[in-house]
Amino acid sequence: MSKLKSLFGYGAAVLVLTVMVLAPFVLMSRIEQLVGHLGLRSHPKYSGGSAVRVLNRDGYQVTIAAPAGPVGPMEWGPRFIQVSWSPVGALPDTVDEQLDLDGGGRPQVRLRFRVPRDPKQPLTGQLEILDPGLVRPITILRRTGGPGLLVGLDHSIVARIPLN
Amino acid sequence: MADTRTLSPFRSWPRAGLLALPIALWGLVMMGPTLSGRDGTAKLTAFLAETFMTALFLLMLRTGQTHRWRKVFFITLGFLFPVGFIIELVRLRGSMSIPVEHLIAGDTPFCFMVIPMTVIPAALNRVLIFPGSILPTASNPHAVATMVSLWLVATLVLGKAWCAYGCFFGGLEEGFASIRRRPVLKLLNPVFLYGPWAVLVTIVLLSAASYAPTYCQWLCPFKAVTEFPEITNGQTLLQAVIFVSLFLGLVVILPMLTKKRTQCAFFCPFGAFQSLFARISPFRIRIERSACKDCGVCSRACPTLALDAGRVLQGAPRDACMRCGACVDACGTGAARWHLQGTRAPSERARLLFLYAGWGFACLFGGTIIASSLASLIHLFR
Numbered sequence: 001m002s003k004l005k006s007l008f009g010y011g012a013a014v015l016v017l018t019v020m021v022l023a024p025f026v027l028m029s030r031i032e033q034l035v036g037h038l039g040l041r042s043h044p045k046y047s048g049g050s051a052v053r054v055l056n057r058d059g060y061q062v063t064i065a066a067p068a069g070p071v072g073p074m075e076w077g078p079r080f081i082q083v084s085w086s087p088v089g090a091l092p093d094t095v096d097e098q099l100d101l102d103g104g105g106r107p108q109v110r111l112r113f114r115v116p117r118d119p120k121q122p123l124t125g126q127l128e129i130l131d132p133g134l135v136r137p138i139t140i141l142r143r144t145g146g147p148g149l150l151v152g153l154d155h156s157i158v159a160r161i162p163l164n
Numbered sequence: 165m166a167d168t169r170t171l172s173p174f175r176s177w178p179r180a181g182l183l184a185l186p187i188a189l190w191g192l193v194m195m196g197p198t199l200s201g202r203d204g205t206a207k208l209t210a211f212l213a214e215t216f217m218t219a220l221f222l223l224m225l226r227t228g229q230t231h232r233w234r235k236v237f238f239i240t241l242g243f244l245f246p247v248g249f250i251i252e253l254v255r256l257r258g259s260m261s262i263p264v265e266h267l268i269a270g271d272t273p274f275c276f277m278v279i280p281m282t283v284i285p286a287a288l289n290r291v292l293i294f295p296g297s298i299l300p301t302a303s304n305p306h307a308v309a310t311m312v313s314l315w316l317v318a319t320l321v322l323g324k325a326w327c328a329y330g331c332f333f334g335g336l337e338e339g340f341a342s343i344r345r346r347p348v349l350k351l352l353n354p355v356f357l358y359g360p361w362a363v364l365v366t367i368v369l370l371s372a373a374s375y376a377p378t379y380c381q382w383l384c385p386f387k388a389v390t391e392f393p394e395i396t397n398g399q400t401l402l403q404a405v406i407f408v409s410l411f412l413g414l415v416v417i418l419p420m421l422t423k424k425r426t427q428c429a430f431f432c433p434f435g436a437f438q439s440l441f442a443r444i445s446p447f448r449i450r451i452e453r454s455a456c457k458d459c460g461v462c463s464r465a466c467p468t469l470a471l472d473a474g475r476v477l478q479g480a481p482r483d484a485c486m487r488c489g490a491c492v493d494a495c496g497t498g499a500a501r502w503h504l505q506g507t508r509a510p511s512e513r514a515r516l517l518f519l520y521a522g523w524g525f526a527c528l529f530g531g532t533i534i535a536s537s538l539a540s541l542i543h544l545f546r
Contacts, residue, residue, distance in 0.1 A: 002508075005506035005507070006506055006507040006508065006509075007506075008505075008506050009446055009504045009505050009506030009507035009509070010504070010507060010509075012446035012505065012506075013446055013447070013504055013517045013518075013521075016320070016321055016445065016446065016447075016521045017517070017520055017521055017524075019317065019320045019321055020317075020321045020520075020521050020524045020525060020528075021190075021524070023317040023321070023525075023528065024194065024528055027313075027317060028310075028313040028314065028317060029313075030313075031309075031312070031313035031316055031317070032299070032300075032309040032310055032312075032313045033309075035298070035308065035309035035312050035313065036298060036299045036309050038286075038290070039290050040286055040290050040291070040292045040298050040308070041290060041291060041292065041298070042270055042291075042292050042294075042295070042296075042297070042298065043285075043291050043292060043293050043294075043295075043375060046267055046268060046270065046294075046295040047268075047270065048268065070375070071285075071289055071291055071375050072285065072372070072373055072374050072375030072376075073373055074373035074374050075373075075374050075375045075376065143264065144264065144394075144396045144397075149264070151264055151265050151268065152265070153265055153268065153269050154269070154303070158268055
């Protein structure tokens, strides 16, 4: 019995060393792939939710995401719809867009903002509510300091329009 | 019971050198991509890190002491990691704070501390409650899948020993704990040892309810030396104050006063989480009762209070034992020994087998961090 235990002990040590040696060559990339296949998605408060419509404009695209908001049982925070414009280089000097956020055929908001040529320049957008049912009545979208958000990323400009 | 330190079979330089050869080769393989790259500074620092890791391993074998040399590596890692990380953050973002753009773009490097908090939301809704990408991207190589795979390997190889051979945050505490020669505060209430479990249960439940990484948002002391949300309002200001206070209290001041890793012993939820996997590893520390004189040296040497008089009587430390080897180094009678579960292997053989795994991981993870952080530091002054 003690010989068997001893065999298991040494066997476990060899297994640990094998895992160690295989880790950087095979094991870690396999585990990485496995985690990738788990179907995990980033929380919509970070990712902005999954895209539901893509509108093709003159050289650029407008992507409208599904409404996003709290997922957890005790989570709070505003619901919003994320709209993004990309690529930034193809955008006109001023974007002036009437947006049908829910896909019902009628626009709910009109959003205007100047596209900064310097990506570090702050963005401010004017929001006009066309249909007051869906969207929270705000008039300004900016980087911080309000319920709405407008920021420039590396390849896109992202707006988050808060919902009622 | 014979003193294992005087009978260590690896004491001669040639023998120790021969036994250190696999680690030297392993280090070369780990540093290979950098050593064969074009960046001269990176090559130099990779070479230095490789030499440093091999030299420490050689000294471990030559002297029979583990903790003494591991500590040198661990403190170096603990102090170089935040330096390299902060330099990179400032280079990429211009500050240590996480701007809202990075939160939205999923460019926040995933931290292993988040893993326990993500489990329930991921299992219930497949939602990741962290602003990082799932798979690595050009702008975020430290994606969730990468860090989870690293953690899983660390857990299989090291178990709880992650806290002594992998966790760069622990190195900072160990550094501050090493400053004074003697502790000022000696009486530490053992009830505080439940602290990490209490924090772990609290943050896991709160994160499952709020779908937010509660610990990262409110309690992580190491935000003070890595990255934190941009201060834009009262809440983010309060968070920053909490991070700095916890860092100063638990990572700097208390370790200096007690000579213990107080954050690890009393607060760290990830340490508690790793304790759940402590028994995966076949490598243990045992107290040979027949050789023990109950002098208490081992208990005093233990940085995380995993050993006390009661545990010495039982012959084994708590699951909080991180296999740092401090007790074995300190024990004058050879009663504190390395042990390979199920075997009667001599302490030195069990230790050697453990060190190949533990130091191998240290080279793979910590060694490469030391090299890249040193390179960032040199680039800063050039």
